[in-house]
Amino acid sequence: MSTRKKIGILGASGYTGSDAVRLLARHPNAEIAALTANTHAGKTMADVFPHFFMLDLPRLVEWEKVDWSKLDAVFCGLPHGTTQEIIASVLKANPEIRILDMSADFRLRDKATYAQWYGHEHRAPELQGEAVYGLTEFYREQIKSARLVACPGCYPTAALLALVPLVRAKLVDAGDIVIDAKSGVTGAGRGLKQNTLFSEAGEGLSPYSIGTHRHAPEIEQEIGAAFGAAVTVNFTPHLIPMARGELCTSYVRLNGATSDDLRGTLQQAYRGEPFVHVVEKGVVPQTQNVRGSNYVEIGVFADRIRNRAIVISVIDNLVKGSAGQAIQNMNLMFALPETAGLEQIALFP
Amino acid sequence: MSTRKKIGILGASGYTGSDAVRLLARHPNAEIAALTANTHAGKTMADVFPHFFMLDLPRLVEWEKVDWSKLDAVFCGLPHGTTQEIIASVLKANPEIRILDMSADFRLRDKATYAQWYGHEHRAPELQGEAVYGLTEFYREQIKSARLVACPGCYPTAALLALVPLVRAKLVDAGDIVIDAKSGVTGAGRGLKQNTLFSEAGEGLSPYSIGTHRHAPEIEQEIGAAFGAAVTVNFTPHLIPMARGELCTSYVRLNGATSDDLRGTLQQAYRGEPFVHVVEKGVVPQTQNVRGSNYVEIGVFADRIRNRAIVISVIDNLVKGSAGQAIQNMNLMFALPETAGLEQIALFP
């Protein structure tokens, strides 16, 4: 169809890139027109991801070879830290292009916080200022007119969807939030690491990056924005022996509210949202319910400790936590139906 | 849309029923109009499969409560043996309705073979005679005009797609075929069995039903039809610690042909087929490439033993092995595009 948007994907040989391909290849308004993967340039996409054998896709090229003037939008699945100069270069080549960055490079708005967590000054500070944080449900209006959307990390997506409406409504103490987070192994990417080998990660459970994970400042940025002042949160991730899925168990102190109040506030906040589902009292969210899909489940539970509550949220880390949310944002930017190409139901079992 | 076909699903609380729901709910020409599950009557589908929370589906009812005159087609995911009288009753109520039976009840054409393997005379012998075997790629024309399609078992689908063209072309010895078959645990259904508990099936590997699996006579029926005489095959299934996926490693004796001849014959047989992909020499099929999808991969390899070859075929047992192939057949029966509602790409990872 002539009205399909022409899409390029930077870093198509990683898991976020490939999930963008999986979804965009069946998107009614998109056409994948360029795929880059510098270490695999010259190969077909099916060479690096054989499950794409049935697709007629452009061959992988080096990013320097792409003619950006022919594209309407670019999804960027490059590793953190490598993205800034490339995106700056893409926008210079085609200032009208829309960028959906799935890396971490433009998520932090504060230059000092970026430098502290990433170990160097930001290399495209003007773009850092221009970038819109791509948590669709909270930044929908800004995303529609944005040129560069910094799609949130997977953990921040799960945590913030559960917590931001509660902090905004002042129902919980923003200074006393504990986020126990659990992720499937794809969250660590396709790079070769000993701890993500099947024989190491299978049949076991490991916390990691305790107190040092780079998604913490991102969560704090958005909780702080909702609260109106800087906050510090506890954020403790764990590696779970499953490929996809992410679950945050958030422990909050209440400002006099009940867990039912929290549930009601969340249900109100997400009324009409196509992808966010606040479950009824007594129903327990689980990652199985959203595997492979862009949906989110959130549930609220009373704590046995007085004046505390537990909020549980689940997403698929590669979909709503990355490629799916990027497409949701692209749909907004191009005034397409927000759910276009994103209505797959979870693959269960 | 008024042109959507109205679909009922019998046995919607099992895995084949639920995968039919997953696919039909997003099918552009279908509307799920009735769902039955006698032990769960009165519940919502989301009560028994919470990943369907986002769908607006009819409530589960007993099959006796359905008004069959309002439906265009029925998918039947009932346990083997229970289906014959129910389907007879449905067809009596609405002789125009189309039946996609995903159980084993109408797959065997020979009455004596049925009685031998299932332990009782067939209870709807006229329908047994009428039923068309629903292996789409081989019975496409008969399916188009059929009223009752007996969709093949998952193992037969994987094995027959690999072998039938080779037997037809007389390239292999039909009397000396060994099919070493491997299936994910969903093949055993959602019923409660000790050997399919996570703690029992995980991190382990078990052969089962060696020499006694009911898919053997079904494979023999179709290999025999292709060969022109009765044959006996070796069929040895193994339970693999994964939820979905099925792989058949078929060992064949060659009638003078080479493995390249076999590959060429399969490529010719499936040229133009939307779902069957014969991989190039040296590419190895794997279940990961078809997980959650209706696609099939087939590869041929030389054996180290002279005059023998190895044919490997993979499917998703719940999709091409059950609900997906049933939908493919429904599309044919209603003159819809054969791929309608079935173009999901494998969920990998």
Added chain:
Amino acid sequence: MSTRKKIGILGASGYTGSDAVRLLARHPNAEIAALTANTHAGKTMADVFPHFFMLDLPRLVEWEKVDWSKLDAVFCGLPHGTTQEIIASVLKANPEIRILDMSADFRLRDKATYAQWYGHEHRAPELQGEAVYGLTEFYREQIKSARLVACPGCYPTAALLALVPLVRAKLVDAGDIVIDAKSGVTGAGRGLKQNTLFSEAGEGLSPYSIGTHRHAPEIEQEIGAAFGAAVTVNFTPHLIPMARGELCTSYVRLNGATSDDLRGTLQQAYRGEPFVHVVEKGVVPQTQNVRGSNYVEIGVFADRIRNRAIVISVIDNLVKGSAGQAIQNMNLMFALPETAGLEQIALFP
């Protein structure tokens, strides 16, 4: 050897019973002399657990058939609630016998708490008063002379080993403890449940029994005893797609102490303990390190929130969390080396 203690195992067809068999069959001072499983009476142990094919074990019998006067000790792996009258009967038949109860029936000392959580009055209240809580590291002296040891639940074992020394030392606020707990699927036992099927529990993650799990009062009993007053804790369990292993991430508020103080206190508390290992700063406990073994790993981490810390503890739920700890207690009761039969190293990978 004539000095081997004669052991009976009640409920040998469950996972805690079978893990007791696995360990006791190779214990240098034990002889398995009786095995009961009322629903499997008459079968061999290898009929119900084929991995015991190499052992020469007594046949499974109904518990009523055992001659208790011939036994030195009994391990009880019966379901909760069924144990009280049976143990009373055993002790009546042989008042000298030692009981290692792996069920929950004698863990709670308070009669009202028992009745509240288990829905009925205790049926052997004198024995309830007599029973010693079998968390070896804290009740070693009482266990040596006990007749009836109520071995702790798996979650309480993991949580209390991490927390009790800190509460005793008044380093943490006993009223503000959050225990985010994660367990492998064997924790749910060998009974047939839909949510523990491979196809349901695999590749997914589910919280369960939020605010209602019966291990909560058990944890509170012991934290309260360490603190000197009743406390309420948050305890939130999650089902992890692995067979064995348990990890508690405990979030604590500090009374002025640092995370290093906590680590030092734990290292001091467990100096000389054969099975409890407090890891060095920066080392992260993981369940892989203790799989199949009686060992425990505990680590302490600074929280990003000021004046808070994170304590992580891991065990194998069937060994230190059940059968292994029971054997450790038996060793004490018979004045054997505490580590006898328990020195297996984790099976990794």
Added chain:
Amino acid sequence: MSTRKKIGILGASGYTGSDAVRLLARHPNAEIAALTANTHAGKTMADVFPHFFMLDLPRLVEWEKVDWSKLDAVFCGLPHGTTQEIIASVLKANPEIRILDMSADFRLRDKATYAQWYGHEHRAPELQGEAVYGLTEFYREQIKSARLVACPGCYPTAALLALVPLVRAKLVDAGDIVIDAKSGVTGAGRGLKQNTLFSEAGEGLSPYSIGTHRHAPEIEQEIGAAFGAAVTVNFTPHLIPMARGELCTSYVRLNGATSDDLRGTLQQAYRGEPFVHVVEKGVVPQTQNVRGSNYVEIGVFADRIRNRAIVISVIDNLVKGSAGQAIQNMNLMFALPETAGLEQIALFP
């Protein structure tokens, strides 16, 4: 104890090396006196395998630093191809030392076959001639007096234990054997490879090295020796989503014998063997029954094709398939009880 044999382990940072450590650390007659791992020299064993935290082990050193004169035996877990010159050098330094080589370097007796499959001339041809093939059950007497034992590959161990007695007894056609083999992921080692990442190997099933796996000539060497002439076998390995375990489904053509004859012959062949268990008719071997143990299960089944049978054998690839069998051989070489240190029961679940 002064009578413990002093053991060195070459390549202790791999899975076969670490499983040798796991078993030898609890062996009543062994003391681990040296550990090498050139890329990790200077680290503790717990640095590279944290589950060894409770052991007091020598620090990892470069192999060139070991004083071989102080050792009684050396286990070699180095990668294939690197071992020949190192072992030659060790034996030069201490001609009395006993070598248990777990690599493939000395398994093939024929120099031309070695060169063909490994791509270079053997670098220690005299030692190649001296080496005894370490399949304990068949070479027990030669092993007792050997200086260098070439422990078999994991697949050959599983396949040959099932097939050699049948070929020797001339019950099966040695020229028509199909071995469909399935292995857990540890078989691929601890090296970093994309296809053994959790996200790639999990929830999927892949054949590999079809017709080209280096265990094929090893199997053919021993089948040929039993048969009395060179043979070619079909050997087709598959990667299974589990860490440990190996299962061979061997399809054989009978020389007039029945499957019961085969079972009887195997039962006779292994009567009195401590680790090999031929199951009764109708019992199905599964890898769960031997996980973490040195035991072997073998079962025989009638084929539906006349005059054919199916033989199923299971082992733990790292134990009987590698480190365990090496220890079994060491026990023989030092006239220790053959089962010393090897009586662990499978860890199930």
